[in-house]
Amino acid sequence: MSSLVFSVLFVGFLVVTLIVRFWLGSRHIRHVLAHRGAVPAEFAEKIPLYAHQKAADYTVARTKLSLVTLLVNAAVLVGFTLLGGLQWLSVALFNLTGPGMLHQLALLAAFAAISGLVDLPFDYYRQFVLEARFGFNKMTLGLFISDMVKNTLVGIIVGLPLIWVILSLMDKAGSLWWFYAWLVWSGFQLLMLVLYPTVIAPLFNKFTPLQDESLRSRIENLMQRVGFASKGLFVMDGSKRSAHGNAYFSGFGAAKRIVFFDTLLARLGPQEIEAVLAHELGHFKLKHIIKRIAVMFGVSLGLLALLGYLKTQAWFYTGLGVDPMLLTSNDAMALVLFMLALPVFTFLLSPLTSITSRKHEFEADAFAAKHTNAQDLVSALVKLYEDNASTLTPDPLHSAFYDSHPPASIRIHHLLGSR
Numbered sequence: 001m002s003s004l005v006f007s008v009l010f011v012g013f014l015v016v017t018l019i020v021r022f023w024l025g026s027r028h029i030r031h032v033l034a035h036r037g038a039v040p041a042e043f044a045e046k047i048p049l050y051a052h053q054k055a056a057d058y059t060v061a062r063t064k065l066s067l068v069t070l071l072v073n074a075a076v077l078v079g080f081t082l083l084g085g086l087q088w089l090s091v092a093l094f095n096l097t098g099p100g101m102l103h104q105l106a107l108l109a110a111f112a113a114i115s116g117l118v119d120l121p122f123d124y125y126r127q128f129v130l131e132a133r134f135g136f137n138k139m140t141l142g143l144f145i146s147d148m149v150k151n152t153l154v155g156i157i158v159g160l161p162l163i164w165v166i167l168s169l170m171d172k173a174g175s176l177w178w179f180y181a182w183l184v185w186s187g188f189q190l191l192m193l194v195l196y197p198t199v200i201a202p203l204f205n206k207f208t209p210l211q212d213e214s215l216r217s218r219i220e221n222l223m224q225r226v227g228f229a230s231k232g233l234f235v236m237d238g239s240k241r242s243a244h245g246n247a248y249f250s251g252f253g254a255a256k257r258i259v260f261f262d263t264l265l266a267r268l269g270p271q272e273i274e275a276v277l278a279h280e281l282g283h284f285k286l287k288h289i290i291k292r293i294a295v296m297f298g299v300s301l302g303l304l305a306l307l308g309y310l311k312t313q314a315w316f317y318t319g320l321g322v323d324p325m326l327l328t329s330n331d332a333m334a335l336v337l338f339m340l341a342l343p344v345f346t347f348l349l350s351p352l353t354s355i356t357s358r359k360h361e362f363e364a365d366a367f368a369a370k371h372t373n374a375q376d377l378v379s380a381l382v383k384l385y386e387d388n389a390s391t392l393t394p395d396p397l398h399s400a401f402y403d404s405h406p407p408a409s410i411r412i413h414h415l416l417g418s419r
């Protein structure tokens with residue numbers, strides 16, 4: 001391929017992606033506003049009008065913000081690539097460090113720092129203006145800053161050794177480097193499944209064993225019924241950052257644990273909590289989690305093989321505004337270009353991942369209905385949608401591209417139909 005053809009393809013896909021995303025966003029806003037006036041009939045008794053309108057306004061505000069970030073990110077992407085930003089950065093760092101690993105690491109670090117700085121005002125605005133306006137922000141500025149510092153430190157401690165190993169493989173392991181890198185990457189992912197819940201998450205939140213005796217025995221009873229062994233039930237102080245509620249699972253094998261946000265426990269009754277947990281256990285028992293991990297490993301093998309090919313093609317670099325320098329090592333540049341270009345070429349495929357994840361959600365809902373009570377899950381979902389101000393009337397196409405979960409009305413329809 002010539003580098004000009006690749007540049008044209010890149011710009012073409014970028015423009016198409018931007019047009020599609022703006023079109024989806026504006027459809028979504030129009031659809032939500034058109035349904036703002038009245039609560040959908042099937043929720044009329046369960047959700048008050050003011051909550052429905054708050055959800056509409058919150059959704060519109062978030063969608064507008066996402067369109068602004070989209071434009072800024074596209075401008076930054078073009079600045080990094082076709083306008084020569086990465087090339088300039090690489091040369092400037094090269095003059096400081098000389099050739100070799102230090103130059104590679106410096107390029108990745110500088111890229112990460114610049115990207116982080118670009119995101120910072122948007123993160124700040126989202127938390128302290130948008131979330132605050134709707135009463136969801138519980139975070140102080142001090143916590144925001146300490147989170148940022150901790151995230152950076154964790155990123156360095158965990159990411160630096162990994163990236164060093166991968167860059168070394170790219171440089172020295174020959175033409176099959178991508179396969180060895182895949183083994184390292186997969187091992188790293190598995191390690192993180194164990195380290196994240198036990199070491200990293202506790203740096204950010206407090207996890208205390210679930211105290212409530214009657215809730216405990218209710219949950220243990222459920223776990224016994226469906227045949228699930230867990231290392232523990234924990235409550236997380238999610239309320240120190242946000243009023244949004246959630247429950248999740250983490251870890252695997254013997255390290256599995258169930259985590260409830262304190263905000264969720266405060267809001268739902270015991271039967272509703274049981275139903276929500278049954279849904280999560282459904283994901284586990286129906287092997288959704290294992291399947292997701294297997295797909296992730298398969299996809300990353302394919303992508304690394306693709307990167308293995310692209311790394312040696314001059315057009316991949318010059319087409320994105322960078323000097324290939326194929327005779328010296330330019331591996332960090334190949335990584336950065338790949339990370340930047342990939343989403344441009346894959347966005348249009350995103351409904352495919354949504355389809356699978358929706359299928360899994362329906363299956364987990366059915367599992368919960370079978371082992372607990374569909375009615376309890378419905379009332380829990382209604383409360384969660386209301387508390388999170390999730391819109392009940394998303395634009396169907398926007399939803400197909402962006403939502404991992406089916407719209408509330410469809411989920412509830414299925415649940416009540418499956419009784």
Ligand SMILES: [Zn+2]
Pocket residue numbers: 279280283360361364
């Ligand atoms: Zn689910």
